[in-house]
Amino acid sequence: MAQIDLRRKLSVLADAAKYDASCASSGTSKRDSSNGKGIGSTEGMGICHAYTPDGRCVSLLKVLLTNFCIYDCAYCINRASSNVERARFSVDEVVELTLNFYRRNYIEGLFLSSGIIRSGDYTMEQLVLVARKLREEHDFRGYIHLKLIPEADPRLIEEAGLYADRLSANIELPRDEALERLAPQKSVGVIKKAMSQVRRRGEEAKPEKRDRKRPPKFAPAGQSTQLIIGADGAPDTEILDRSASLYGGYGLRRVYYSAFSPIPDASSTLPLSKPPLMREHRLYQADWLMRFYGFSTPEIGEATKDGMLDLAIDPKLAWALNSRALFPVDVNRAPREMLLRVPGLGVKSVDRIISIRRWRTLRLEDVARLCRGIDKVRPFITALDWSPGGLTDAIDLRQRLTPEPKPVQLSLF
Structure with missing residues (x-):
């Protein structure tokens, strides 16, 4: 492949990253640089890439390390058989882009994901190396969110949590059978195992009051995941049930919902049209009711029709009317x-x-x-x-x- 310049790489890989919704920085602890040491901060206002629950706007450089991928997931624009323009950053290019964008006050942090290149271990090593260089060589104090490669060696996941504020491993589809059918190279069990490791290490990193020596921080902003909506036949109530089990089983900070978007040369097993964006919005509202308003998924389901949330009114009003x-x-x-x-x-x-x-x-x-x-x-x-x-x-x-x-x-x- 002919060499392409850095600007073109950024255009290709930033666009390729837009399909991953799970990039918010809520819940992170501050790595304060107000003392004049270090670069970056998790606080302040900037480009509107993500909002925290308290309303702060956090700007993130959201890119893929590469959109080359050896996997062939039917729903993914970057799958191995997809005819898209490909690009790949080096580790140093991502580090320099992050620092330069920060110095110009464009961003306050980095969200880094990647297609799978060579192997899960190799890809995860590259992602961790970016975070390690930012933290150790450049004393970067800004927010870092790394996407986990679930099949990577647990030692790499452990290392990722020491440098990143948040980690995420995407479940992708509400139904396990759909993931096995549409992404045969991925395993639900492997993804859940990686999420369990993150939860366990996060709990171990919480200091007890009697501890004099605090354990090293591990992904202090927790972990998140993403569910693609409308790529399989799961109704909204099934999606919310899956979210509730993920929150309870893995201590997730957020489940993100992303409406399926048809891709070029798509498999005949995928829907031809995307679901209404209002459906995605209603799922976020229902998710909020479960997390902050004490609603259970069965209660929300009482006001649905055939398991689907009402698109005309919000789920809280629908429940009240019912x-x-x-x-x-x-x-x-x-x-x-x-x-x-x-x-x-x-x-x-x-x-x-x-x-x-x-x-x-x-x-x-x-x-x-x-x-x-x-x-x-x-x-x-x-x-x-x-x-x-x-x-x-x-x-x-x-x-x-x-x-x-x-x-x-x-x-x-």
């Missing part, structure tokens, strides 16, 4: 877990309500000041001066709370 016998709730007396189930009330709003009601009885206008919009909240609560009456059970309540569809410009051609 569970009207539990409403309205009194904002001055209801427990926190019930207030969290009121449509339109977020975690911060609920915590403010609980804090303020210790000192005075809340009116509807008080609730309105504590949430983003009162229209969705009003039918499901009572306050000192408010009762929804028959509004909670109104036949047309869904219609009232469903946003009007945006007008579409018609084409004459």
Whole structure:
């Protein structure tokens, strides 16, 4: 292959990395460089590549080491049989790009993944070498997220966790049989084994209060994974069940959902069209309900049709409309877990309500000041001066709370 310049490599390999959604930096510990030593920081604002749960925007250089790959996963644009432009960075090129982009204030960290070249061990060695050089030779204090090659030697995974803030190994598909069929060179068991190793080492790295000597940090921002949506026939409830088991079994910080995107020269076993992006959005909302609002997957599933989330309304509102016998709730007396189930009330709003009601009885206008919009909240609560009456059970309540569809410009051609 003819040599291509660094700018072209960056264009090819940054574009190839866009299909991996699992690159956020929430939960990382600070590697502070405010003392004038070291390069980079995990704090601050920059290019909007990823958001942390507290709203900070974290800029990441998100690239592949290479899009050459010896695997032939049917759903992957970079599979061995794919007719795409190929490129490969050297280890030093990724290191220099990261440092140069940081010095220009374009990024605050690196997300590095790769196609499989030669073998899993060789590829993982190259990824770890990038992180090691950044940390040890350049004293880089910014955020590093490394994609694991699950079949690599456990010693390489161990080393990766010593240099990276976060690690991720993608489960890829909700159904095990689909992964075996569409990616025969990958093994669900091997992926889960690598995830188990990361969880175990992360737990070992947590210091006990009585420990005088703290153990070395290991992937302090934890691990994440990605599920591709719409490449197999799994309904949303099955996807959420899989996510719940991953959170519980491997202590994941995040499960990311990526809508399947048809690729050139695709296998006949794949769908011809991509799922609506709103489906991906609803899965993220449902995932949030499980993680922060106390919802179980069966509860979310109660408001689905044939296992699919309602695309017209968010899953919390869908559940509330399906569970009207539990409403309205009194904002001055209801427990926190019930207030969290009121449509339109977020975690911060609920915590403010609980804090303020210790000192005075809340009116509807008080609730309105504590949430983003009162229209969705009003039918499901009572306050000192408010009762929804028959509004909670109104036949047309869904219609009232469903946003009007945006007008579409018609084409004459």
